[in-house]
Amino acid sequence: MTRTCSDPSGPPAGQGRGDVVGVEMAFPHPRGGLEYPMACPICTKPADAKYRPFCSKRCADLDLGKWLGGGYAIPGDDIPDEDNMPGPDAPQRPH
Structure with missing residues (x-):
């Protein structure tokens, strides 16, 4: 905020x-x-204009690593395996 x-x-x-x-x-x-x-979202130190909203390159890199590693993933239903999915020849169910 x-x-x-x-x-x-x-x-x-x-x-x-x-x-x-x-x-x-x-x-x-x-x-x-x-x-x-605002406070740095990683360590809560005051933000630096150069790395905003972070306080340093280190905190910016830690946040990027968390994004790339799936640390900010939104939980949801599991995706079914391709083996269990109906193929293009399978009859379609009405919606």
């Missing part, structure tokens, strides 16, 4: 403010205002 700053007295869209208190870094938001940093 991100929060944006929509203070009309603030700087023009896309330009950061250096006086934001309690935030290490604020990122310019494409629609104007500021987007405050």
Whole structure:
């Protein structure tokens, strides 16, 4: 979840403010205002603009490895084996 700053007295869209208190870094938001940093989804450290939404290349690579390894798979029904599937000659059941 991100929060944006929509203070009309603030700087023009896309330009950061250096006086934001309690935030290490604020990122310019494409629609104007500021987007405050979120925590890295891997280690919960503050995100770095270079590796956003992660804090480092290490955390970005760990997340990519989890995606590639099926760690984020959505559980579902098992796919039947090809041996048990009806062939093109099999009679079709009505829906």
